Structure formats: C-alpha cells, structure tokens
Amino acid sequence: MTKDHLLRIRVAAADREDVQFELDRAELTLKEAVSDAISHGEDIATVAEVAELPVDDVARLAARDAGPGSVLPS
Numbered sequence: 001m002t003k004d005h006l007l008r009i010r011v012a013a014a015d016r017e018d019v020q021f022e023l024d025r026a027e028l029t030l031k032e033a034v035s036d037a038i039s040h041g042e043d044i045a046t047v048a049e050v051a052e053l054p055v056d057d058v059a060r061l062a063a064r065d066a067g068p069g070s071v072l073p074s
Contacts, residue, residue, distance in 0.1 A: 031061065038062040 030051060037047050038061065048058040 034058060034061055035065050039065055 034047055034051050034053070038044065038058070044058050044062055045055055048055040051058065
C-alpha cells in the first residue's frame, strides 16, 4: 500500500464521519421540531405526513414528551 492509498482511506473515513454527524444532527433537529409541533397542539397525523414519518413513530414521540421528566425523545 502506498501513502496515496492510505491518504485516500483517511479522507474517505473522515468524510463518512462528517456525513454521520450531519445525519445525527438532522435527526435531532427533526425530533425537536416534531416534539415542538405536537406540544403546541398540532395534529399527529398531519405532523407525521409533513415529517414523512409513520404516524406510530410520531405518536411515540408525543407519548415520550408527555412523560415525567422527559426533555427530548431519544
């Protein structure tokens, strides 16, 4: 293996890590937005449609928000 191969591997690994970080951030932002909408009385089915999530997933997020000590769904 040459140094060029190793450098290419390092760059690809760093790119993958960056994309994973952005995906995690986007997922957290979506969960926060869904939770906020539900807590302000938006219809679960409508929120699910807009978020492109199954209604059951949004209902679980809403139930977690209603729980004691819950700050943000995981």
